[in-house]
Amino acid sequence: MSSKTTSSRGSPANQRVTLRTIAEVTGLSLSTVSLSLRGGTTLKQETRDKVAEAAKALGYVPDRAGVRLRTGKTNVIALVLDGAEDSIDFARQMIQGIGQAIKGTRYHLTVIPEFDRQNSSETIRYILDNRTADGVIITHTAPRDKRVQMMIDADFPFVSHGRTEFYTPHPYHDFHAEMFASLAVERLASKGCRRVMLVIGDHRTTNYHNIVTAFHKAAARAGIGADILERAQGRSPAEMRAIGLELAKDAHRPDGIICDSEMHTIALASGLQDGGLRLGGDVQLVYKQTSGILPTLFPALDSIREDVFAAGGELTRLLLRRIEGAEAKSLQTMAEPQPHWRS
Amino acid sequence: MSSKTTSSRGSPANQRVTLRTIAEVTGLSLSTVSLSLRGGTTLKQETRDKVAEAAKALGYVPDRAGVRLRTGKTNVIALVLDGAEDSIDFARQMIQGIGQAIKGTRYHLTVIPEFDRQNSSETIRYILDNRTADGVIITHTAPRDKRVQMMIDADFPFVSHGRTEFYTPHPYHDFHAEMFASLAVERLASKGCRRVMLVIGDHRTTNYHNIVTAFHKAAARAGIGADILERAQGRSPAEMRAIGLELAKDAHRPDGIICDSEMHTIALASGLQDGGLRLGGDVQLVYKQTSGILPTLFPALDSIREDVFAAGGELTRLLLRRIEGAEAKSLQTMAEPQPHWRS
DNA sequence: AATCACAATTGCAACGTTGCATTTCTTATG
DNA sequence: CATAAGAAATGCAACGTTGCAATTGTGATT
Numbered sequence: 132m133s134s135k136t137t138s139s140r141g142s143p144a145n146q147r148v149t150l151r152t153i154a155e156v157t158g159l160s161l162s163t164v165s166l167s168l169r170g171g172t173t174l175k176q177e178t179r180d181k182v183a184e185a186a187k188a189l190g191y192v193p194d195r196a197g198v199r200l201r202t203g204k205t206n207v208i209a210l211v212l213d214g215a216e217d218s219i220d221f222a223r224q225m226i227q228g229i230g231q232a233i234k235g236t237r238y239h240l241t242v243i244p245e246f247d248r249q250n251s252s253e254t255i256r257y258i259l260d261n262r263t264a265d266g267v268i269i270t271h272t273a274p275r276d277k278r279v280q281m282m283i284d285a286d287f288p289f290v291s292h293g294r295t296e297f298y299t300p301h302p303y304h305d306f307h308a309e310m311f312a313s314l315a316v317e318r319l320a321s322k323g324c325r326r327v328m329l330v331i332g333d334h335r336t337t338n339y340h341n342i343v344t345a346f347h348k349a350a351a352r353a354g355i356g357a358d359i360l361e362r363a364q365g366r367s368p369a370e371m372r373a374i375g376l377e378l379a380k381d382a383h384r385p386d387g388i389i390c391d392s393e394m395h396t397i398a399l400a401s402g403l404q405d406g407g408l409r410l411g412g413d414v415q416l417v418y419k420q421t422s423g424i425l426p427t428l429f430p431a432l433d434s435i436r437e438d439v440f441a442a443g444g445e446l447t448r449l450l451l452r453r454i455e456g457a458e459a460k461s462l463q464t465m466a467e468p469q470p471h472w473r474s
Numbered sequence: 475m476s477s478k479t480t481s482s483r484g485s486p487a488n489q490r491v492t493l494r495t496i497a498e499v500t501g502l503s504l505s506t507v508s509l510s511l512r513g514g515t516t517l518k519q520e521t522r523d524k525v526a527e528a529a530k531a532l533g534y535v536p537d538r539a540g541v542r543l544r545t546g547k548t549n550v551i552a553l554v555l556d557g558a559e560d561s562i563d564f565a566r567q568m569i570q571g572i573g574q575a576i577k578g579t580r581y582h583l584t585v586i587p588e589f590d591r592q593n594s595s596e597t598i599r600y601i602l603d604n605r606t607a608d609g610v611i612i613t614h615t616a617p618r619d620k621r622v623q624m625m626i627d628a629d630f631p632f633v634s635h636g637r638t639e640f641y642t643p644h645p646y647h648d649f650h651a652e653m654f655a656s657l658a659v660e661r662l663a664s665k666g667c668r669r670v671m672l673v674i675g676d677h678r679t680t681n682y683h684n685i686v687t688a689f690h691k692a693a694a695r696a697g698i699g700a701d702i703l704e705r706a707q708g709r710s711p712a713e714m715r716a717i718g719l720e721l722a723k724d725a726h727r728p729d730g731i732i733c734d735s736e737m738h739t740i741a742l743a744s745g746l747q748d749g750g751l752r753l754g755g756d757v758q759l760v761y762k763q764t765s766g767i768l769p770t771l772f773p774a775l776d777s778i779r780e781d782v783f784a785a786g787g788e789l790t791r792l793l794l795r796r797i798e799g800a801e802a803k804s805l806q807t808m809a810e811p812q813p814h815w816r817s
Numbered sequence: 818a819a820t821c822a823c824a825a826t827t828g829c830a831a832c833g834t835t836g837c838a839t840t841t842c843t844t845a846t847g
Numbered sequence: 848c849a850t851a852a853g854a855a856a857t858g859c860a861a862c863g864t865t866g867c868a869a870t871t872g873t874g875a876t877t
Contacts, residue, residue, distance in 0.1 A: 147605075147863095149862095149864090150863070150864070151863080159826080159827090160826070160827045161827085161828090161863095161864090162826075162827055162828070162829090162865080162866090163825085163826055163827065165863095165865060165866095166826085166827095166865085166866090169865085173824070173825065173826085174824095174826080175824085175825065175826090178825085178826085190603070192603070192604055193863085193864075194543075194864070195542075195606070195863095196539050196542035196543035196548075196862080196863070196864090197543055197832095197862075197863030197864040197865090198863080198864060199538075199539035199542075199832090199864090200537075200539040200540055200543050200831095200832045200834090200862090200863075200864070201831080201832055201864040201865050201866090202832085202864075202865070203832080205539075207584075212566070212569060212570075212573075214570070216563070216566075216766070219562060219563065219765075220559070220562065220563070221566075222563075222565050222566035222569065223555070223559075223564075223565035223566065226555060226565065226585055226587050227557070227587045227589070229587075230555075230585075230586070230587035230589075231587075231589070239584050239606070240584060240585055240586075241550075241582050241583060241584045241585070242573075242583055242584070242585045243573070243583075244569050244570045244572075244573030244574075246570070246573070246574070260533070260535070261535050261538075262490075263538070263582070368766060368767070368770035369770060369773075371770075372770060372773075394767070397767060397770060397771055398770050401770065401771055422562075423559070423711060424562065424711070424737070424740060424767070426711075427711035427714075427715060427740060427741050427744065428740055428744055428771070430712075430715075490833095492832095492833055492834085493833065493834070493835095494833080502856080503856065503857045503858080504833095504834090504857085504858090505835080505836090505856075505858070506855085506856055506857065508833095508834065508835060508836095509835085509836090509856085509857095512835085516854070516855065516856085517854095517855070517856080518854085518855065518856090521855085521856085536833085536834075537834070538833095539832080539833070539834090540832075540833030540834040540835090540862095541833080541834060541835085542834090542862090543832090543834070543861095543862045543863065543864090544833075544834040544836090544862055545834075545835070545862085546862080
């Protein structure tokens with residue numbers, strides 16, 4: 132019950148500081164204070180200073196509900212969090228990246244976990260109907276993603292982690308999957324592989340198509356064989372491990388493997404090792420790396436890194452510019468794969 | 475540009491549905507509609523039905539800003555997301571768990587990533603000063619956690635994933651770390667281990683103390699030696715791997731290891747294997763499992779599971795009850811460790 | 818001294834909601 | 848028939864903000 136010195140809140144009878152408080156302190160009107168705080172240029176410099184000073188001294192922060200009610204602006208961005216587990220630590224890094232980017236802005240982040248991708252359009256519908264955020268970030272886009280279609284139709288600000296095939300441009304930030312595939316194939320070819328295999332997840336994503344296409348092209352260019360492990364679709368880690376073991380025992384197995392998902396990489400690599408293969412020796416492997424785990428686990432393996440933290444930041448910056456009215460087609464960026472070749 | 479049939483929004487001239495809309499449609503007053511929707515018992519059943527019907531037909535959803543401005547209730551809960559990477563996939567599972575629990579309520583989840591734990595009290599201060607949420611979930615608590623202290627002082631609803639040592643009770647949900655340690659020690663002892671070692675992370679957490687204490691007790695009870703790997707503090711995965719390798723070559727190494735962190739488990743186990751040891755044979759290992767990765771990777775290893783998804787749900791339920799005014803001391807629950815012994 | 822132009826400031830209404838105090842309606846009672 | 852008593856419904860103000868229209872202040876020009 133002793134007096135506190137820590138808090139920035141002023142008097143013991145703790146009233147919230149509003150525009151009215153500042154108005155009373157400075158002797159100006161509510162409107163003037165409001166105008167001033169938003170940088171009204173018609174105001175005398177002197178009064179602007181006075182207001183700014185008082186606001187700072189009192190620790191004034193605009194009330195979100197007030198602003199939102201009046202302007203319709205929520206100062207919220209929403210992340211629709213896909214349930215996919217392919218990239219380990221994806222959610223955390225993405226959120227951290229977004230957090231970093233909104234630091235110092237008035238934006239808050241709300242996260243909407245998605246349990247079933249079937250329902251994803253309901254989530255978007257809800258946000259659209261209830262104006263629950265100023266903008267949305269979605270991930271794992273499909274070529275003709277329903278969610279994207281809905282938000283384009285509604286002219287609602289959003290950005291996707293992943294491209295689509297819509298004619299109307301929309302903001303996106305995407306990993307350069309084609310470059311990833313080419314780099315990986317070339318690396319394997321340069322290590323002497325004659326037949327490479329691509330292990331890749333969810334075939335509904337645009338990413339899938341981009342990688343597959345680039346994979347085949349690159350293999351043709353290098354003049355080597357190219358397979359796709361179709362059985363990888365929606366496999367559990369345990370199943371993938373079994374597939375790895377099987378593969379290890381297969382005399383006709385490919386001599387190079389490209390793995391798009393960390394989860395698959397771990398499972399498959401474990402299976403291959405179970406089968407007695409030396410990774411990087413008996414069989415070559417290049418994987419897409421996003422978390423810090425894989426390099427620890429397989430320090431000798433080649434990888435190509437996607438920086439999800441950076442992606443989160445970039446997505447946010449694009450979205451904020453979109454919210455401020457920037458043209459969609461000026462808000463499309465790609466992330467360069469970063470190869471980490473060992474030995 | 476053709477007419478849309480999909481949306482639930484009514485007319486083409488798309489006005490937001492508010493209480494006023496319902497009032498106009500039903501011919502009742504604003505106040506009546508408002509009262510009715512909140513279950514005013516003084517209203518005639520007939521009118522209540524009429525209002526409910528109209529609201530449903532129009533797809534009315536109360537405006538968050540309006541409610542918030544009027545009542546001060548934000549209908550938001552905030553998760554302060556610790557940057558720790560000890561439990562793989564922790565963030566995603568926690569968020570999914572929370573998401574599951576707020577499904578169907580009016581609550582939204584905002585996530586505030588923490589970059590530096592030093593700043594964590596600033597985050598809380600911000601929430602407290604700006605009433606930015608109705609309640610907060612924090613994780614990785616310390617025995618005398620500053621954040622907890624602040625929120626107790628401010629009488630602000632929160633719940634922690636982890637206990638503290640404050641005299642004043644507060645809501646928490648925690649993994650039963652002591653039971654974890656005992657189970658692990660007993661398991662190792664039953665497998666014939668004579669000297670066990672505990673590998674555990676952040677010594678600032680309450681969890682650390684709980685585990686260490688229980689670990690020593692259990693070892694004494696079993697009559698076996700007990701060490702703590704002090705060097706584990708804040709080690710990078712690469713360093714942990716090196717430690718594992720070192721350990722493998724150490725003739726005097728312990729014959730049983732207990733590992734509290736998945737990240738450490740992966741690194742250490744890899745190092746031990748590098749050193750030529752057979753896990754589960756040459757050296758016994760029990761680890762705390764939270765993600766799906768470890769079981770894939772080390773299917774033969776004993777583990778004790780903590781269900782983070784369930785924890786997220788439980789934390790949320792506790793918090794919501796706290797927000798509704800329930801007593802703090804009735805909102806303290808523990809999660810039972812789930813042993814998965816192999817072979 | 819009256820008028821004008823312009824700079825500086827202000828009042829008012831509205832965003833959607835709720836809770837209190839009040840009014841209107843209905844029915845029973847003397 | 849007047850009235851009281853309760854049931855049912857409503858008007859009003861307020862939460863904090865903003866944008867427009869309107870007002871006031873200050874010199875300069877006639």
